[in-house]
Amino acid sequence: MVHGTPSEALDIMRHSAAHILAYAVSQLFPGTKLGIGPAIENGFYYDFELSRALSQDDLPLIEAKMNDIVKQNLPFMREAVGRMEAEITFADQPYKLELLSELPADEDAILYRNGDFVDLCKGPHVSHTARVKAFKLLSIAGAYWRGNEKRPMLQRIYGAAFQTKSELDEYLKRLAELEARDHRRINKQLNLFATPDEIGGGLVIYGPKAGRIRTTIEEFWRREHYDNGYEILYSPHIGRSTLWEISGHLANYKDIMYSPMDIDGQDYYVKPMNCPFHILYYKSQARSYRDLPLRWAELGTVYRYERSGVLTGLLRVRGFTQDDAHIICTPEQIESEISEVINFSFKMWNTFGFKEHQLYLATRPEKAIGTEEQWQKASDALKRVLDAQGLDYKIDEGGGAFYGPKIDLKVKDALGREWQMTTIQFDFNLPERFEMVYTGADGQEHRPYMVHRALLGSWERFFGLLIEHYAGAFPVWLHPVQAAVLPISDRHIEYARKLAENLKLQGIRVYLDQRSETINQKIRQAQLEKIPCMLVIGDKEIDNRTVAVRLRTGEQKFGVGLEEFKESINTAIRDRLPNVVV
Known part of the structure; x- marks a missing residue:
């Protein structure tokens, strides 16, 4: 009997499917070393160390064995045993032994048995294997043990599982549509971009067709920004280490920055962000309250180190061009400026054919700079803007950047998937670090407010989304050949x-x-x-x-x-x- 809410019952069934998968693989491949196998959204997975690499051709065989186990209607038998007894049971299972070693000495290990198969697992599970009704093995991928790239690479088998066959069929139909729209697959047909191994992972070359599309979008982007009161800046790709020390990037982001280059005995870094350059231009001359607000935008290419295991086509890269802007204004101007950015965002996304949006107000994270009063004041300002426009939004508790709260705009594509794209971030960190000031009407120096703003996010991610939204059939105005x-x-x-x-x-x-x-x-x-x-x-x-x-x-x-x-x-x-x- 499965207890709990329908959602909890589904998770339990999916977890049980992962257990059955491990049983099937162990029977088919003697000597299998077991990792972990949780329930996940829409299904389950299990990690294995095997004597040979699996292929998609192995999945029907494994699935057939799983069906045999299901038909046997074996009970899930729960056992609580002492740690020493569990270590004997899993003597030839190094990953289970590692998990056991982390249990408190006085705590029993929880095991679940099906027939002659036993797994270390807290459960819960369904009562019998026959309660796992509708499942399908989908794919095989590599996965580092416990997500640590310094640990062994295991083979992960993914599966889908639902309460009914009709739900499973509907999900598989959706998966087929997702696969057909995958921008990497469409790229093979349209020849839009290339990611040669010779230049390194996460670095992209755009071909003539993508060049046409990008040029068209950039021309539109620039025209719209000029019409909305922005000026466009261009900044270098590298900067001295001093710059990144002041900005705090070396203290907080060094693990995503590329290694320094020695130039004339000084360290230089390729930029992970554009904002420090815009700030230094602001500081290149005295500023008055009459100059504000300043709206400066840049299509600036930045570089951030991402682990090779997470690089995904255009959606996760190491070199990308940000649709970036910074608004520097007085405290009195902040709400009207943010309101304008939101409206600008809606206009841009509607133009590209994305009519469904969802706004999120992201609040103070656990690790944050600034006082509670600053955070509350900034969050209240963002909330007032959203409320004044009568916009529907959700609260993303703790989702703000460490330097301030933000508004995120997510868009839905043709398949109803939600993508995080536009972000409007309040920042009281960099104005302080760089000692930004303006002369107020009272003749005194004041600290300006600063907003980081990206409408489309990055060109790479946006282009990947665009390809999948239209399945490569771009609107006439964007298509490289009309x-x-x-x-x-x-x-x-x-x-x-x-x-x-x-x-x-x-x-x-x-x-x-x-x-x-x-x-x-x-x-x-x-x-x-x-x-x-x-x-x-x-x-x-x-x-x-x-x-x-x-x-x-x-x-x-x-x-x-x-x-x-x-x-x-x-x-x-x-x-x-x-x-x-x-």
Whole structure:
């Protein structure tokens, strides 16, 4: 019998599935060394040390053995034994012995048995194996023992588990969609970026197509920032160690910073953040309250060390370009400035097709600088802004940065996944460290308030999200090729070339396919590249001075005049529509 809430019951069933997985692997691979196997969101995993590497081909065999164990309806038998007895039981299980060694000497070890299989586990479990109803093994990955990269690398098997087969089927369907949208998979088809081993993990090269997309986004980003009262700065990629000592990065972030470079006998570091450079520019001249607020933005590339095991395509990298800005203002201006940033964020995300947002107010963490009064005052200011706009938000207790509270904006993609992107951070650390001041109306020096703000987060993470949200079928205004001109045969190339040149003069990004391939092959290639529209040129089109339009959505229209087509595609670009309408 499973007790507790439905959520607790599901976790217990998933934990039991992990136990059954360990039983199955131990039977199939004698000598298996067992790690741990908890329940996780949507399923479970278990870590193993085996004599050979597993592959995806092994999963059906293991799953079949698990089903055999389930059908036997074996009871989960709980035992409490002394530590010495447990050590004898697990004499050939080094990872279990390590866990046992951490138990208090006077505390019993909890074991669970199924048939002739025994595991060290606090439980609880379902009463019998047959209560594990619907599960599926999914994947194999490497995992350091206890998450420590200095410890052995084990093999981790992931599985999904639900109370009903229909729930499992729905989850597997969603997983298939996630896999189809994985930006790394789509990249193999569209050839957007590369991560060669020769340059090192977490460092990305963007190809021509991604270059087109990035240029388009950056041009839009700069224009919007200028229109919203920002100025754009450019800062160096390296700075002397003194800079990072003042900022506190060497004291608090050294483990994510790259090793120093000796230049003229002094240590220099590649920058993990842009903010100290903006502050030094602020301090390069005297500032008055009349100068404030100052809104300074930068697309600044920074470098942070991430462990190789967590690097993930574009979503977790070591070199990335931040959509960064700093707002320096008086205390009286802070609420209106934050309000403007929130509205700016909504506008940017809506433009890129992300209509669902969720705001979070992150409060003081356990380790923080500044007084309780400062934190309360800053948190109250952020809360007043959110309340004044009537915005729905959640409290993220203890989720603030160590130097101040923040507002996080998470967006939902086409699959309903929530992504942490925009952050608006209050900072009373750096103004103090760098002794930032302005002359007030009273003629006295005052400390300004400072806000760190990133709307899109980092370009790399944003681009990865964009690829997956649209499954590579970017909106017309962003697509690197907005129209493909496809002559049916060589005698149609001249007309097709003139048409392509005409469209380029209109600022439309065009690809002319002059290959000696059939028109069906040309159409298929354009569809694979998810080009918004294809213009097929044959005898009829040349005779009538028209084009045959084929959209990536499957729609077709024949005998379209050039001016009519240009009006349609320019409307899609101007209004930032997902597709051309003809």
